[in-house]
Amino acid sequence: MKTNLSLLKKGQKxxxxxxxxxxxxxKLxxxxxxxxxxxxxxxxxxxxxxxxxxxxDSHVSIRMETAAEIGVIIITD
Known part of the structure; x- marks a missing residue:
């Protein structure tokens, strides 16, 4: 499922x-x-x-407005 990083739920990859x-x-x-x-x-x-x-393997804190600009495909286990 195609979405953006700001819409992932806690624990999702x-x-x-x-x-x-x-x-x-x-830097990101x-x-x-x-x-x-x-x-x-x-x-x-x-x-x-x-x-x-x-x-x-880097833990990073980013703003929601930045996360909204990153497209992802959700991995289902």
Missing amino acids: GIITEFNLDAIPL LEMGCLPGNEVQLLQIAPFGDPIYINVN
């Missing part, structure tokens, strides 16, 4: 398919947030922003 290069910080790309890599939503902040993800 997905494969990054696409992103808006202008909206993604370079350097940490492995690239098409083809697996990403997992680990935690959501109490007020819904930011979210805490695991991508390429």
Whole structure:
């Protein structure tokens, strides 16, 4: 199922398919947030922003507006 990273539920995994290069910080790309890599939503902040993800064995906190620019395909177990 194709969606974006901001719509994943806690614990869900997905494969990054696409992103808006202008909206993604370079540091996030350097940490492995690239098409083809697996990403997992680990935690959501109490007020819904930011979210805490695991991508390429790096734990990263990103804003919801950035996560909305990252397309993923949900992995079902």
